Amino acid sequence: MLDTETSAALLTPQRPSLQPRALLRDLFDTAVASVSASHCLPPHLPQPPKGRTVVIGAGKAAAAMAQAVEAHWQGDLSGLVVTRYGHGADCKRIEVVEAAHPVPDEAGARAAQRMVELVQGLTADDLVLCLISGGGSALLAAPAPGISLADKQAVNKALLRSGASIGEMNCVRKHLSALKGGRLALHCAPARVETLLISDIPGDDPTLIASGPTLPDATTCADALAVIAKYGIDVPANVRAHLESGAGETPKPGDARFARHRSVTLATAQQSLEAAAARARELGFEAHILSDCIEGEARDVALVHAAIARQIAQHGQPFSKPCVLLSGGETTVTVRGKGRGGRNAEFLLSLAVALDGLPGVHAIACDTDGIDGSEDNAGALLAPDTLTRAASRGLSARAHLENNDGYGFFAGVDDLIVTGPTRTNVNDFRAILIV
Structure with a gap:
């Protein structure tokens, strides 16, 4: 600046x-x-829990957010976040993995699997601090059962070229994922989940940021099929069957499993x-x-x-x-x-x-x-x-x-x-x- x-000296309108x-x-x-994460994140950190704190997250700002958490957190801390290639940061206690965006790759898929493994075996006294920002949808690559990474890559590429809005793209992504649309939070049970978000979504709907991996989802498989039809996207037969069968349905608002969870939007x-x-x-x-x-x-x-x-x-x-x-x-x-x-x-x-x-x-x-x-x-x-x-x-x-x-x-x-x-x-x- x-x-x-x-x-x-230079920028007053009265000067030639x-x-x-x-x-x-x-x-x-x-x-x-x-x-920036260093500016907006520290005031919103929760109090440390009685038990462990595990940090997970995904997005273009995830590494910077993890760095800000490390700089201000008192107590036990470990975890893993995934960010875009070249967007990493020097973290000591939280592992940073870089992966592809906007089309997912194997690095993102491996990071997503490891993230799920990290939150297994937690207790009600533990805290999962989830750091989410734009770009996390592609970076947190975990295809639903029966759908391959190649299938998701093909659909993603078609969506990016179609002119679909970010909300429409994320609607489809949620219903082809094993983690998005609230499913990642379910893996953390019975631990409490605090989600800190940097919004890249017009209107700042937290359920749309990175396809809302820790938040319940009001959209449906039928909505995803409507987006595909609207833009004439040619999806693989197994992807269409997955959506038409309802196998890709997400947990909905009001689901009791989210009762102890909280989300805060840090920056817009x-x-x-x-x-x-x-x-x-x-x-x-x-x-x-x-x-x-x-x-x-x-x-x-x-x-x-x-x-x-x-x-x-x-x-x-x-x-x-x-x-x-x-x-x-x-x-x-x-x-x-x-x-x-x-x-x-x-x-x-x-x-x-x-x-x-x-x-x-x-x-x-x-x-x-x-x-x-x-x-x-x-x-x-x-x-x-x-x-x-x-x-x-x-x-x-x-x-x-x-x-x-x-x-x-x-x-x-x-x-x-x-x-x-x-x-x-x-x-x-x-x-x-x-x-």
Whole structure:
């Protein structure tokens, strides 16, 4: 983040030396820092139990969460968490395993099996501390009986390409899993389970975060079949039979086996947006949060944002410039082309086309986990001169958009943002600066 002196010197709206790129990057860094495990987890740790404490967990933030637990826990502690490759942390008492995301692999499957083994033989005096964050659905790979890892990989790939929302994807995943949708908690009995969550889900429904491995599930096998039908996903015959038979049904709300369990959501997109808004105001800009739970096709969401930005820039409505628009959530990309790029790069590419170089409008879109889709960038930056610079290098924004190649476009104009893994995850962060 910018230090206060630099911010005051360069980023007040009254000064002609305004540096929009620095401001936007500062807002993103502020948002990420506000939802880091080291910041948000310690105040919510439960009291140590009479017996043992076993830590389990999964997600892109799981290793950082485990590290924060180790730093603040008094007493006995052991366990295992699984996180995405490259998202690990140096833990002494809790083992950290890295596995594949967004398509599960054998490392995740082995970690899931070992996690189940760790919670066997516990007593009512023991505590299972479960650390869950976005990405855990793929990382906690435990196919239901009769379904292979290859089957789950195929369904996962099809869901990722379909344009299905995260809620729809997780509905299917729950009913093809031996652990998701509350089943992991059942393995911990009779120990008490405390689940600490960092939310990557629009609306922050805790049962959807990483497909809710320790929370009861209101969705059904019929719901999962409806998602498959809606997107025309061709699933293996054994997967369809598993769902149609009801064998994949999950424990439901009201199940007495969850009576002693508790869950706490530690960090959300709203928190990250509020932190960014406070930072923008500190620097002298009005900030307006449009929503923390925007979903839909990234390119369509961009059109709405572009229309609002244009109205402000040209008519001073509904807000006066200079100002910053902020939004979060999780958009989707229906893949039709063969390019590279995640949903944030796609959003910015569509925004660039819609704004067509509108003066005074700058933007950033990044994934708070530091990885946009499956690429090495968190996102990218957009400026009024982006299309001009791209054209001088022979790049067409429209052509790259049609090919789902936001990564290639922004790499070509040197506007990718590469942070590396942030070890947290509250999904998309978007900021549009209008001056």
